[in-house]
Amino acid sequence: MIKAILIFNNHGKPRLSKFYEHYNEDTEQQIIRETFHLVSKRDENVCNFLEGGMLIGGSENKLIYRHYATLYFVFCVDSSESELGILDLIQVFVETLDKCFENVCELDLIFHVDKVHNILAEMVMGGMVLETNMNEIITQVDAQNKMEKSEAGIAGAPARAVSAVKNMNLPEMPRNINIGDISIKVPNLPSFK
Amino acid sequence: MSPSVRLQEMIRVIRGARTQGEERGVIQRECAAIRAQFRQADNGTRSHNLAKLLYVHMLGYPAHFGQMECVRLIASPRYNEKRVGYLGAMMLLDEKQDASLLITNSIKNDLSHSSQYVQSLALCTLGCMGSAEMCRDLAPEIDRLLRASNSYIKKKAALCAVHIVRKVPELGELFTPAARSLLSEKNHGVLHGAVVLITELCERNPDTLEQFRKVVPELVQIMKGLVMSGYSPEHNVAGISDPFLQVRILRLLRILGRNNDTASDAMNDLLAQVATNTDSSKTAGSAVLYETVLTVMDIKSESGLRVLAVNILGRFLLNNDRNIRYISMTSLQKIVQTDHNAVQRHRGTIVDCLKDQDASVKRRALELSLALVSAVNIRSLMKELLLFLSSCPPELRAHTTSGIFNAAERYAPSQRWHIDTILHVLTTAGGDVRDETVPNLIQLITTATELHCYTVHKLYRALITDISVQSLVQVACWCIGEYGDLLLRGECEETEPVQVAEDDVLDALEMVLQSHMSSPATRGFALTATMKLSTRITHNVDRIRSIVSIYGSCIDVELQQRAVEYNALFKKYDHMRAAVLERMPVIDKSSPGHTNGESAGGTMKEMEPTKLTQEVVLPQEPANKVCDLLDLLGGSAEPLQPSPALSTTPLGPVSSTAGGDLLDLLGGLDVTPVPPSVIVYEKNGVTLKLQTDRQTDTGMTVTLTATNSTDGDITSITLQAAVPKSVQLQMKAPSGDVIPAHGLGQVTQTVLLNNPNKVSLKMRVRVCYTSQGSVCQDTVQIDSFPSPAW
Numbered sequence: 001m002i003k004a005i006l007i008f009n010n011h012g013k014p015r016l017s018k019f020y021e022h023y024n025e026d027t028e029q030q031i032i033r034e035t036f037h038l039v040s041k042r043d044e045n046v047c048n049f050l051e052g053g054m055l056i057g058g059s060e061n062k063l064i065y066r067h068y069a070t071l072y073f074v075f076c077v078d079s080s081e082s083e084l085g086i087l088d089l090i091q092v093f094v095e096t097l098d099k100c101f102e103n104v105c106e107l108d109l110i111f112h113v114d115k116v117h118n119i120l121a122e123m124v125m126g127g128m129v130l131e132t133n134m135n136e137i138i139t140q141v142d143a144q145n146k147m148e149k150s151e152a153g154i155a156g157a158p159a160r161a162v163s164a165v166k167n168m169n170l171p172e173m174p175r176n177i178n179i180g181d182i183s184i185k186v187p188n189l190p191s192f193k
Numbered sequence: 194m195s196p197s198v199r200l201q202e203m204i205r206v207i208r209g210a211r212t213q214g215e216e217r218g219v220i221q222r223e224c225a226a227i228r229a230q231f232r233q234a235d236n237g238t239r240s241h242n243l244a245k246l247l248y249v250h251m252l253g254y255p256a257h258f259g260q261m262e263c264v265r266l267i268a269s270p271r272y273n274e275k276r277v278g279y280l281g282a283m284m285l286l287d288e289k290q291d292a293s294l295l296i297t298n299s300i301k302n303d304l305s306h307s308s309q310y311v312q313s314l315a316l317c318t319l320g321c322m323g324s325a326e327m328c329r330d331l332a333p334e335i336d337r338l339l340r341a342s343n344s345y346i347k348k349k350a351a352l353c354a355v356h357i358v359r360k361v362p363e364l365g366e367l368f369t370p371a372a373r374s375l376l377s378e379k380n381h382g383v384l385h386g387a388v389v390l391i392t393e394l395c396e397r398n399p400d401t402l403e404q405f406r407k408v409v410p411e412l413v414q415i416m417k418g419l420v421m422s423g424y425s426p427e428h429n430v431a432g433i434s435d436p437f438l439q440v441r442i443l444r445l446l447r448i449l450g451r452n453n454d455t456a457s458d459a460m461n462d463l464l465a466q467v468a469t470n471t472d473s474s475k476t477a478g479s480a481v482l483y484e485t486v487l488t489v490m491d492i493k494s495e496s497g498l499r500v501l502a503v504n505i506l507g508r509f510l511l512n513n514d515r516n517i518r519y520i521s522m523t524s525l526q527k528i529v530q531t532d533h534n535a536v537q538r539h540r541g542t543i544v545d546c547l548k549d550q551d552a553s554v555k556r557r558a559l560e561l562s563l564a565l566v567s568a569v570n571i572r573s574l575m576k577e578l579l580l581f582l583s584s585c586p587p588e589l590r591a592h593t594t595s596g597i598f599n600a601a602e603r604y605a606p607s608q609r610w611h612i613d614t615i616l617h618v619l620t621t622a623g624g625d626v627r628d629e630t631v632p633n634l635i636q637l638i639t640t641a642t643e644l645h646c647y648t649v650h651k652l653y654r655a656l657i658t659d660i661s662v663q664s665l666v667q668v669a670c671w672c673i674g675e676y677g678d679l680l681l682r683g684e685c686e687e688t689e690p691v692q693v694a695e696d697d698v699l700d701a702l703e704m705v706l707q708s709h710m711s712s713p714a715t716r717g718f719a720l721t722a723t724m725k726l727s728t729r730i731t732h733n734v735d736r737i738r739s740i741v742s743i744y745g746s747c748i749d750v751e752l753q754q755r756a757v758e759y760n761a762l763f764k765k766y767d768h769m770r771a772a773v774l775e776r777m778p779v780i781d782k783s784s785p786g787h788t789n790g791e792s793a794g795g796t797m798k799e800m801e802p803t804k805l806t807q808e809v810v811l812p813q814e815p816a817n818k819v820c821d822l823l824d825l826l827g828g829s830a831e832p833l834q835p836s837p838a839l840s841t842t843p844l845g846p847v848s849s850t851a852g853g854d855l856l857d858l859l860g861g862l863d864v865t866p867v868p869p870s871v872i873v874y875e876k877n878g879v880t881l882k883l884q885t886d887r888q889t890d891t892g893m894t895v896t897l898t899a900t901n902s903t904d905g906d907i908t909s910i911t912l913q914a915a916v917p918k919s920v921q922l923q924m925k926a927p928s929g930d931v932i933p934a935h936g937l938g939q940v941t942q943t944v945l946l947n948n949p950n951k952v953s954l955k956m957r958v959r960v961c962y963t964s965q966g967s968v969c970q971d972t973v974q975i976d977s978f979p980s981p982a983w
Contacts, residue, residue, distance in 0.1 A: 014251055014252065014253075016251070017251055018284075020321060022287040022288070022289070022322070025250070025253070025255060025256075028253075029253040032253075043550065043551070045515070046515055046550065046551035046552070046553065046554070047514075047515035047516045047518070047519045047551055047553055047554060048516055049516065049519055049553055050553055051553070051556070082440050082444075082480055082483070082484055083516075083519075083520060083523075084476050084477075084479055084480030084483060084516065084520060085436065085437055085440050085480050087476055087480075087516065088430055088431075088436065088437070088476055088477055088480065089437070092430070110204060110208070111200075111201045111204055113200075113247075113248055113251065114200070114244050114247070114277070114280065117280055118276070118280075121280075121317050125316075125317050125320050125321065125349060125352045125353070126317075126320035126321050126352055126353065126355065126356040127321075128352050128355060128389055129385070129389075129437060130348060130349065130352055130382070130385075130386070131348065131382045131385075132385075132428075132430075132435070132437045133381065133382065133427055133428055135427065136382065136427075140345065143310065144276075144310050147272050147308070147310055148272055148273040148276065151271055151272050151273055
């Protein structure tokens with residue numbers, strides 16, 4: 001069973017935290033800090049498995065992590081999960097995010113936390129792996145987003161106009177920066193999400 | 194208006210805050226605004242507010258006031274509000290909150306909603322945070338969804354069912370038939386969910402396990418399809434067709450095939466096929482192979498298959514990818530008990546992994562190496578382990594030292610080797626050894642009588658080089674005190690002789706006494722050693738007297754007491770001195786005074802009275818007063834100090850009784866009273882007595898004694914015991930099975946109990962015996978145990 005899924009950046013700021021077992025709020029924050037501590041100490045070319053910290057179950061639980069650019073994706077699992085399988089799952093998750101957000105970067109995760117949660121909900125449910133087929137996941141997520149948009153309907157039109165104008169006035173907010181790659185894409189004005 | 198825009202604005206503002214305080218201020222203002230909006234009537238912005246609140250929650254700020262809002266949003270008919278409401282429920286609510294019960298009805302309604310996405314939201318939330326009551330209420334709904342809906346809902350329902358079974362195991366039977374039928378689905382997602390559900394059911398209930406053994410052929414068919422299918426773009430991960438599903442099925446096959454020949458036979462071919470055909474160049478293939486290997490080792494497979502599996506693991510070990518190496522060592526750890534020889538073949542590679550840079554790999558290699566130690570390879574392996582100890586990361590040190598000690602104790606080829614090894618460990622990592630190392634080592638040294646000379650020379654040399662490692666210094670002081678005459682004699686066959694003068698020895702001991710690195714316990718050792726030397730050396734007795742009298746006014750009460758006593762020994766009881774300070778007898782390993790004192794608070798005095806209970810080995814039995822003094826001195830001369838080697842700060846104040854009660858041996862001490870015994874069964878002349886002895890915080894030893902007061906012998910008496918589920922029971926072999934007549938003898942049996950959850954302890958004992966030709970059997974329930982029980 002997957003106990004927790006955490007995404008945080010190189011400085012330890014949480015970008016996503018999903019716990020599948022109940023801990024109270026303080027413990028959750030401590031777990032995030034402890035996990036960051038353990039994971040950030042690791043060298044680049046060591047293996048991706050770690051014993052869990054004390055707060056999240058100690059030696060029975062393992063932390064399986066992957067480091068992409070500025071983000072750490074950490075899955076805390078117990079012994080019933082296959083470690084290599086989870087490693088692949090992280091890869092599928094990131095690829096799905098990439099497809100959904102088009103060249104995903106950290107800013108996408110920051111500003112669209114709810115969307116990331118929805119995507120994750122299609123992949124992992126109750127601590128167990130639900131779906132690993134990327135296309136299937138994306139189809140479902142798109143259908144749900146369409147449902148949401150259709151509900152907004154006419155009433156949403158003025159608000160959409162307002163948000164379009166707002167986005168036009170923010171040239172300094174880069175849309176897609178690939179960290180490590182210096183290409184900065186200018187926002188495409190008609191395509192507001 | 195999509196909720197994200199407002200959320201984005203807030204996120205932007207929070208990110209713009211320059212300091213932590215500024216951020217806190219912004220968030221507090223936002224939370225106040227959100228709270229105010231929640232209190233208002235329904236407006237269109239509720240979902241945005243909850244989304245903002247969830248973001249704030251992720252950053253770690255309190256968000257409990259959003260719980261009722263989640264409930265309200267879930268009940269709303271609009272999809273986007275429901276979505277945020279359910280997300281909030283998963284993040285903010287849990288079974289302990291009362292609000293979670295309020296959403297049960299909403300979930301029930303949503304489970305029958307026309308839109309599958311609403312159904313999926315409800316399923317997801319129930320699967321994540323459903324409490325036992327909610328699960329009981331909604332289980333029939335889930336069962337319905339398992340049977341009659343589209344594959345999207347079916348797979349979610351399957352995982353929701355797993356959660357329900359975890360929370361309420363009795364509902365497992367409800368889902369068994371549905372799970373069985375799900376196996377014939379084509380959709381991989383549903384298959385995956387079905388396999389997980391079946392795995393969970395089988396793990397919980399052995400009857401269900403029996404039932405599902407019949408589906409082994411079906412599972413084998415599915416696997417074959419996956420393995421042979423060739424390229425399928427939908428489920429392909431790095432060339433393997435749906436490795437996630439393959440791994441799950443292999444795991445289920447493992448559970449089904451365990452301890453069962455027919456099931457195992459059905460799987461043999463398949464496993465061989467998977468093992469040979471899977472390409473392991475990428476992680477996905479390795480994952481499948483790894484799972485195959487674990488399955489092969491766990492079921493009753495043919496020996497050829499087992500050899501293949503161990504070879505695969507060996508290949509993994511040599512892989513360059515550290516992940517694979519880590520995985521293979523984990524699996525080797527699991528099989529080292531059963532297939533010891535097979536794993537031994539790879540010992541070289543494992544030992545090489547000890548030198549790897551990666552801490553996780555090192556840890557695995559260490560555990561595996563310790564498991565591989567045997568009488569044959571002890572010398573070479575110990576060399577590697579000692580090398581590892583000198584460079585190992587600090588968090589592994591304690592584990593390594595205790596592992597080395599255990600291995601040395603079990604397989605030491607000679608006493609000298611054993612002592613050398615322990616000394617080596619103490620010099621390299623003396624700060625990380627367990628407290629009982631010191632008394633254990635001392636006991637070992639006393640038994641190795643022919644090595645006393647060698648040992649004391651070695652220890653002396655270690656002492657003069659470095660006095661910072663407390664455990665080593667303590668042992669060294671003790672040995673010098675005991676065997677100082679051998680040291681001064683200067684000749685020794687085993688090591689090169691070195692001339693040691695009496696002054697040098699006393700200098701060394703004084704250095705220990707005066708150094709601020711020495712803990713009070715170490716100082717006690719040194720003082721006693723100095724005193725003992727007074728009978729073993731000839732010239733510098735006055736120096737010893739002066740040292741001892743100086744410490745008569747030491748601030749540390751323990752040292753002061755000792756010094757005063759020794760002074761008294763010099764002055765009034767000089768005639769006794771030689772006898773008192775004679776060479777110690779060999780310490781028996783199982784004596785009660787030999788246990789370490791870590792359970793005690795930190796008083797140093799408790800060791801003295803335990804000398805009382807120790808076997809009466811002291812050679813002299815002089816008059817009363819001196820007898821008491823003797824015992825006290827015997828106690829303090831017995832260096833079973835409890836202070837951990839790690840403490841550099843002096844131990845807390847000694848119990849106040851220490852100073853005054855020279856002759857009150859029992860002051861401030863808990864000598865364990867003789868445990869009371871209770872008669873639990875008395876019938877036909879057979880009496881069964883129960884005696885408890887509390888060893889540790891959770892462990893207890895119970896001794897059952899059966900006696901016979903009839904005229905004839907009682908034969909073939911057996912005792913069986915049962916305890917509550919969370920308590921662990923271990924019965925030792927009984928002393929016999931015949932009780933002679935007329936109470937002339939008895940049969941005892943020891944039972945070790947471990948009660949980690951501290952449940953109330955009950956035990957049921959069944960007694961079977963043959964008396965006067967007839968077989969009798971009785972069961973006794975023991976509900977209350979005599980103290981010191983829990």
